[in-house]
Amino acid sequence: NGTEAPPEPRPAAASPPSPPAASRDDEEDDEDFQFLLCEGCGQDSAHPRLLGCLHTLCPGCLSDTKQCPLCRAALAAPAVDNLLFSNLRSRLQVWRQIRSSRGPGCSRCRAEAALVWCSDCEEFFCARCFEEHQWWHKKKEHRFRRVEELRAGSVQQFLEDTKTSCSLFCSSASHPEESRVCSVYCPRCERALCCPCALLDTAHAPFRDLRAESHRRQEELRSLRRDLRLLRGSFEAALARLRGEAERREERRQRLRERVQASAERLQQLVRREAEELQALLEARPEPGRSGLAEELRGAEGTLLRLEAAERLAERLGRYGGEQELMDMQPFVRAALLQLQRLRPPRPPEPREPERFAQCRARLRAL
Known part of the structure; x- marks a missing residue:
């Protein structure tokens, strides 16, 4: 299509076993994210629940749905999924695959060692699967990085990069068979929309830019945190x-x-x-x-x-x-x-x- 193709990854030599210092770094990383564990039993949970008092518990500790077992606050509203902890837990699992001694495997063929991580697809690719990926998405600019580059970085840098790589998809019922990336926020509906849905829904105008709304919510959280x-x-x-x-x-x-x-x-x-x-x-x-x-x-x-x-x-x-x-x-x-x-x-x-x-x-x- 006239644009310069991304550089093709070359098979890299097998990396030597991680030194003991790397394992110590992994242990320090785990200590930094102890807040992901259940605040009641201290165990890891794949489905953490956020209570109205803003404590996070696993489903096993949430036996009493009327009172928080930690602060004894009455729960007027039912608990919701803590998406922040769930998504952060998933991203940390990807990081542990990258830092493991064997390294991550290809997410497509599951036979070869992965050489590339695609942030948009959130998948690992070997050299052959990456060529197919580039051919199918040749008109899209997917962001990818080599696994060795990620391995050399820190967990904080990896989380920062993957935080901005997620995309919100429009939940409108007008196109159930098509996933469209959201870029507009409707203050009246309090949800994100894609550009075609925003143009058709003139009754809810004016709209806001999604990134501007995200920045506004960040500032509101900072202000509330100072008051708290x-x-x-x-x-x-x-x-x-x-x-x-x-x-x-x-x-x-x-x-x-x-x-x-x-x-x-x-x-x-x-x-x-x-x-x-x-x-x-x-x-x-x-x-x-x-x-x-x-x-x-x-x-x-x-x-x-x-x-x-x-x-x-x-x-x-x-x-x-x-x-x-x-x-x-x-x-x-x-x-x-x-x-x-x-x-x-x-x-x-x-x-x-x-x-x-x-x-x-x-x-x-x-x-």
């Missing part, structure tokens, strides 16, 4: 005050318990029964407000976990998420983040001594 960081600081300070008040109450309770025990030891057998009644007075009935303080502590800790999970997910979605993840997950994540923004840190209760503590002291003086 400030809100998280307020919750951490409130939680510290609640814990301090709980510790002071526990210290007062412990001192009073020790006084009761010391008085009971000094008394004779005739007053031991009264000392036992005082001990029961302290321990039998729950202190008014104690259960409420414990509930506030659990609620503040759960909310802090939700804020931490939201901040992590917003950062990772902005760092590793492509256009597909932003289109599919951003509305769900944004709704959850806006809901978190409406939360306010709890205020610790006013310090006051329970009435039965004074009653206990009076009975001690009588003894």
Whole structure:
């Protein structure tokens, strides 16, 4: 067609076995992506589920669909697929094939060693299959790289390259038999469209450029993340005050318990029964407000976990998420983040001594 053909890959010599340093690099890469594991059991899952509190769990840990097992937040909406983690997990599996000692095999013939990776097809090709690929797609400019070049790079560079290589396809029912790449975003429908569908659907104009919409959503996530960081600081300070008040109450309770025990030891057998009644007075009935303080502590800790999970997910979605993840997950994540923004840190209760503590002291003086 008059254009210069891409350089044909030549069979490369068999690469020597990877040195021990390479295996250590792979272990470090695995440690960097521990967040892909289930936050409940710590196991790898092919179908991670994202909850309304923005924690990610495997289907096995999601036995209770009404409450998060980590932060105990009520789940008003059903869990959705965490496309960011699923796609990132798939890309990391491709990277492990590239860095393996045997190297990846051809995705087409499955008989020869792969020499080229096509980012658009997301497939490995040997020399013969790559020639056929170039002939079938000679009018398209597919991006490809040699496997040896990818092997020499880093996992972060590979993820950055594959993040931009994904394409969104139009989901309109007007062309079910044809896959068209999206380049237009409809704010009214909140979905991506191809150019022909956008031209035919004049009722929803004006449209936005898909990349501009992706950039806008990235900026919105950054802004929400900054606000969440400030809100998280307020919750951490409130939680510290609640814990301090709980510790002071526990210290007062412990001192009073020790006084009761010391008085009971000094008394004779005739007053031991009264000392036992005082001990029961302290321990039998729950202190008014104690259960409420414990509930506030659990609620503040759960909310802090939700804020931490939201901040992590917003950062990772902005760092590793492509256009597909932003289109599919951003509305769900944004709704959850806006809901978190409406939360306010709890205020610790006013310090006051329970009435039965004074009653206990009076009975001690009588003894």
